[in-house]
Amino acid sequence: MARKTKFDYDLIVIGSGAAGSTAALSVARAGKKVALVEAGVFGGESPNYGDVPTKAVLHAAALYGEARDGQRFGIRSSMLGYNFPTIQAWKQKAIKRSGSANNREYYTRAGIDTFDGIAHFLTPHEITVNRKHLTADTFFVATGAQFAQPDVYGIDTIRYQTPRTILDTKRIPRTLFIVGSDPEALEYAQVFATFGTKVYVSERAARILPSFDSSVSELFEKHFAQTLGINFLTQTQLAGVEPKGLGVRVSFTRGETTKAVQVDEILFLDRSPVTDLGLENAHVDYTPAGVDVDDHLRTTAQHVFAGGAAIDSGCTTQTAMLHGRIVAQTLLAKKPVRVPDTAPIPRVIHTNPTVASVGLTDDDCLKRDLSTNMSLVPLSQVARANVSDTSIGFVKLISDKKGLLLGATIVAPAAGEMIHEVALALNQNLTARDLAAMPHAFMTWSEAVRTAAAKLLN
Numbered sequence: 346m347a348r349k350t351k352f353d354y355d356l357i358v359i360g361s362g363a364a365g366s367t368a369a370l371s372v373a374r375a376g377k378k379v380a381l382v383e384a385g386v387f388g389g390e391s392p393n394y395g396d397v398p399t400k401a402v403l404h405a406a407a408l409y410g411e412a413r414d415g416q417r418f419g420i421r422s423s424m425l426g427y428n429f430p431t432i433q434a435w436k437q438k439a440i441k442r443s444g445s446a447n448n449r450e451y452y453t454r455a456g457i458d459t460f461d462g463i464a465h466f467l468t469p470h471e472i473t474v475n476r477k478h479l480t481a482d483t484f485f486v487a488t489g490a491q492f493a494q495p496d497v498y499g500i501d502t503i504r505y506q507t508p509r510t511i512l513d514t515k516r517i518p519r520t521l522f523i524v525g526s527d528p529e530a531l532e533y534a535q536v537f538a539t540f541g542t543k544v545y546v547s548e549r550a551a552r553i554l555p556s557f558d559s560s561v562s563e564l565f566e567k568h569f570a571q572t573l574g575i576n577f578l579t580q581t582q583l584a585g586v587e588p589k590g591l592g593v594r595v596s597f598t599r600g601e602t603t604k605a606v607q608v609d610e611i612l613f614l615d616r617s618p619v620t621d622l623g624l625e626n627a628h629v630d631y632t633p634a635g636v637d638v639d640d641h642l643r644t645t646a647q648h649v650f651a652g653g654a655a656i657d658s659g660c661t662t663q664t665a666m667l668h669g670r671i672v673a674q675t676l677l678a679k680k681p682v683r684v685p686d687t688a689p690i691p692r693v694i695h696t697n698p699t700v701a702s703v704g705l706t707d708d709d710c711l712k713r714d715l716s717t718n719m720s721l722v723p724l725s726q727v728a729r730a731n732v733s734d735t736s737i738g739f740v741k742l743i744s745d746k747k748g749l750l751l752g753a754t755i756v757a758p759a760a761g762e763m764i765h766e767v768a769l770a771l772n773q774n775l776t777a778r779d780l781a782a783m784p785h786a787f788m789t790w791s792e793a794v795r796t797a798a799a800k801l802l803n
């Protein structure tokens with residue numbers, strides 16, 4: 346940011362989501378002149394359509410599900426019910442409470458100039474937004490990912506749902522077909538199945554959640570099928586969709602056979618990075634997988650950075666925020682900061698039970714031909730399982746042959762909290778012995794982490 350007098354801004358950030366807003370706020374707080382351009386809703390996906398609304402509705406669904414299944418604890422549920430419009434109102438309240446949802450002022454109060462509109466590069470240092478021309482020394486492309494029209498035969502003939510719309514449907518659908526089985530798909534599956542929807546989840550791969558440990562896929566396919574009646578269709582390819590009554594007829598192939606089901610709603614979750622902003626004019630290379638960046642998040646144009654879902658549509662919010670911080674640090678420190686190679690960033694699926702993982706999975710170790718040790722402790726082995734009557738879940742730890750911790754996968758009611766202990770251990774290069782030596786409070790789920798670490802010592 347050396348030639349700042351020549352340009353309107355030191356930094357223009359395109360996209361106000363987790364990645365863009367993190368960078369814009371940090372750089373503006375350091376006294377630099379920053380503009381933030383947003384084509385949609387300020388705050389981006391996480392507070393408006395993604396993380397916040399889904400977790401608010403999941404919370405309501407989990408309460409409902411637990412109360413309904415609480416008879417064995419003496420909880421009567423014969424009068425139990427739910428009101429979907431009230432749940433939707435609760436979701437809106439949670440969105441508002443996030444502070445950053447649809448809140449342009451949040452950024453202007455921090456001294457950032459905000460622009461509402463689609464940014465488009467005209468030259469390497471100049472963009473247009475609603476016919477306004479803005480120039481900057483540096484740019485951060487944080488345009489996120491979009492739900493493009495799915496490439497399915499007949500898609501033009503039907504009305505379909507995406508995460509932008511599904512939680513605003515007037516009533517809970519009787520039947521729902523979810524295409525894909527990533528974490529968000531399973532969260533929606535749990536919400537709707539808990540409220541009584543017959544849910545189908547289709548997945549091209551041989552198992553659901555292909556990027557997670559295979560023991561998670563096995564457990565969920567069995568547990569969700571048994572408790573919520575979710576129908577998992579693995580090795581399934583959509584053949585086409587067509588309108589049928591008020592709903593949709595979905596045809597799909599599984600192996601050699603083609604089948605069809607009729608559903609009220611179909612939900613598509615596939616996203617692709619947003620790259621249609623004249624990047625060619627700034628000499629920035631990109632592919633359908635996203636904007637090309639190096640280890641410092643620099644694009645093929647040295648003064649343009651990119652991060653978040655614009656470089657990887659599967660990126661989580663914490664990774665998008667990390668990208669924002671890296672870009673800000675590089676610009677402020679004037680020396681490039683690198684994206685950590687193997688940053689043990691925890692991933693969480695906010696279902697009930699929750700899934701969390703950090704570091705390597707069994708599959709990763711196999712692919713890298715690593716020689717490892719593994720321990721698996723079923724939750725039923727800890728005292729907490731007795732008093733909660735919950736035995737679904739496990740803690741799985743992986744270490745190298747010397748005991749250095751490499752990864753963990755946890756399925757437990759509090760897995761999203763428990764994982765951070767192991768994440769810290771991985772960050773600090775701790776061993777199974779270190780973790781096993783640490784006293785864990787009696788009657789917590791985390792005792793399973795200590796037990797799994799102790800098991801690795803045998």
Ligand SMILES: Cc1cc2nc3c(=O)[nH]c(=O)nc-3n(C[C@H](O)[C@H](O)[C@H](O)COP(=O)(O)OP(=O)(O)OC[C@H]3O[C@@H](n4cnc5c(N)ncnc54)[C@H](O)[C@@H]3O)c2cc1C
Nearest residue numbers: 360362363364384385389390395464489653654660661662
């Ligand atoms: C249903 C759902 C649930 C999720 N839950 C979680 C979760 O629990 N935890 C988690 O870690 N992650 C979760 N995610 C993922 C998370 O939401 C994303 O990883 C994160 O929001 C990406 O942030 P971003 O800043 O890269 O992009 P975004 O938040 O998408 O921001 C990009 C912004 O750029 C704007 N934009 C695009 N093009 C232009 C242009 N030309 N000019 C100006 N502005 C433009 C867009 O309008 C958008 O607001 C979830 C995602 C979904 C869909």
